[in-house]
Amino acid sequence: MAIDEAINPGRDERLTAERAYELYWADLLGADATFLCIGEGCQAHLICACLEKPEQNLRIRPYFRSRRLEDHADTCEVVRGKDGDRKEKLPDVFEAQRPLDHFRAVPPVTAPATATTTPPPPRRTASGGGNLPRASHYYRLSSLVQKFLEHRRDNDLDEASVEIGGESTTYAELFRNVYRQKVADLTATRAVWWGKATLRATKEGGYFLTFTRPFRHDDSELRPTITLTARDIDAYAVRRLLRARLDKLIDEGGRCVVFVWAKPWMPKNTEEPFVRFYVNNLDHIDVRGTDILEELKNTSRIAR
Ligand SMILES: [Zn+2]
Numbered sequence: 001m002a003i004d005e006a007i008n009p010g011r012d013e014r015l016t017a018e019r020a021y022e023l024y025w026a027d028l029l030g031a032d033a034t035f036l037c038i039g040e041g042c043q044a045h046l047i048c049a050c051l052e053k054p055e056q057n058l059r060i061r062p063y064f065r066s067r068r069l070e071d072h073a074d075t076c077e078v079v080r081g082k083d084g085d086r087k088e089k090l091p092d093v094f095e096a097q098r099p100l101d102h103f104r105a106v107p108p109v110t111a112p113a114t115a116t117t118t119p120p121p122p123r124r125t126a127s128g129g130g131n132l133p134r135a136s137h138y139y140r141l142s143s144l145v146q147k148f149l150e151h152r153r154d155n156d157l158d159e160a161s162v163e164i165g166g167e168s169t170t171y172a173e174l175f176r177n178v179y180r181q182k183v184a185d186l187t188a189t190r191a192v193w194w195g196k197a198t199l200r201a202t203k204e205g206g207y208f209l210t211f212t213r214p215f216r217h218d219d220s221e222l223r224p225t226i227t228l229t230a231r232d233i234d235a236y237a238v239r240r241l242l243r244a245r246l247d248k249l250i251d252e253g254g255r256c257v258v259f260v261w262a263k264p265w266m267p268k269n270t271e272e273p274f275v276r277f278y279v280n281n282l283d284h285i286d287v288r289g290t291d292i293l294e295e296l297k298n299t300s301r302i303a304r
Contacts, residue, residue, distance in 0.1 A: 003064040003078055004136075006035035006046045011106045014038060016136065017062040018143045020048045025241035026103050035064060039076030054244035057288065058153060058295045061146055090135040091161040091168055092147060096261075098139045098283065103237040135163075140238065141192065142286040145259050148175050148192075152296055175259075183215035183222060183264050183275055193224075193277065194259040199249050199287060205230030207246050209258050209287070217273055224264060224275040226285070236282040246287060257293060259286040 007014050010033060015023070023029035031052055037044040046064040053060055066072060072079045138144050144162065148171050151160045157172035164174065178195040195213040202208050207228040214221035228246075233239050249256045261284040262277040279285045 001065065001079065003037070003046060003066070005038050006048070006064045007038055009034055009036065017048055017064050018138065018140070018146075020064075021051060021062040022140060022238055022241075023103075024048075024051050025054075025244075026237045027240065028103060028105055037066065037072060037076060037078055039072060039078035042073040042076035042078065044071035044073070044076065054241060054248060055289060056142065056146060057292050058149055091163050092144070093135050093137045094141075094144050094162060094164045094261075095137055095139050096165060096284075097281075102139065140283045140286075141259060141261050144192070145286045145288070147171070148259075149292060149296065177213070178211055178215050178224060178264075179213040180216050183217050183224075183266065186215075187264055187266055190261070190263045192259055192261050193264065194257065196290065196293075197256050197258040197287075199246060199254045199256045199258075201247075201250055202227075202230075206233060209256070211258070215264065215275055217275075220273075222273060222275045224277055226258065226260060226277045226279060228279065228282070228285070232279075232282060238282075242282060249287060249289060252289065255290050257288050257290055259288075260284060 005014060005016055006020070008020065008029065011023075011029070020029060020033070020035070024031065024033070033048070035046040035048055036042075037046055044066045046066050048062055048064055050056075050060050050062045056062075066079070069079060074080075136147075138147075147160070147162075148157070151157045151171050157175075158170055160171045161168055162171055162174055163169075174192050176189075176191045176193055178193050195211045197209045197211045199207060199209050209226040209228075211223045211225070214223045216222075233242060236242060260277045260279060262279060265276045265278055266273060
């Protein structure tokens with residue numbers, strides 16, 4: 001079974017699998033990192049599946065699991081949860097900015113050299129009853145896209161809610177396909193705009209995306225573009241993941257599906273109209289293989 005959260009003793013942190021995945025790709029967590037179950041009195045060691053895979057789709061996504069069910073304590077509510085607990089659903093939260101210390105490096109834990117060393121406080125007891133429902137907070141759009149794809153598969157986009165900038169909306173309202181929408185009316189609309197696109201590398205070490213499905217503008221069609229500069233990428237904590245994903249897609253021919261949390265931008269007073277999405281924060285873009293569309297077409301519901 002898939003487990004949502006775990007404790008990483010090295011960072012003394014309770015984290016989601018998405019967070020573990022980001023830390024791994026930010027070189028702040030090794031592939032051999034230890035994850036422990038958050039259940040009451042439980043010491044079960046967990047594995048973070050798909051930690052090292054740069055791509056994500058409906059089948060490939062990071063999650064925790066134990067090797068055996070018997071690894072969990074009898075008191076562990078994570079694997080022996082009461083049904084009532086699990087049904088309670090809080091809206092997901094998308095945070096537009098990360099906390100400043102989000103990618104802090106943790107000093108290596110040194111073994112206590114002498115008996116006089118004070119052991120660290122047992123943080124784990126503080127998480128007793130830690131399986132209270134907590135809202136999922138996401139910082140990278142990719143995490144939200146993963147949820148969007150799952151809700152699309154489960155056909156409940158209208159019901160699944162997400163909080164963004166303090167306002168609550170549904171996945172159905174938040175995610176908008178650019179295709180055939182009248183762009184001039186939408187330049188003030190910040191949403192997760194998405195569509196099929198092509199991707200190429202630029203000479204200076206960045207990337208350039210062109211939507212293949214257009215917006216509508218008067219009698220013409222406008223294909224929005226996005227430029228990701230090498231400078232921005234180099235300053236981004238999870239750049240190794242972003243580059244690995246994009247380079248893999250380019251190797252496979254450059255066809256992709258792009259998601260971007262932004263407003264469509266059009267210049268004023270130009271002869272030729274055009275549309276761009278400006279991405280100031282690379283957490284606000286996600287680029288995936290076109291297999292996600294095939295998956296959604298071919299699967300009505302996947303057994304979990
Ligand atoms: Zn457990």
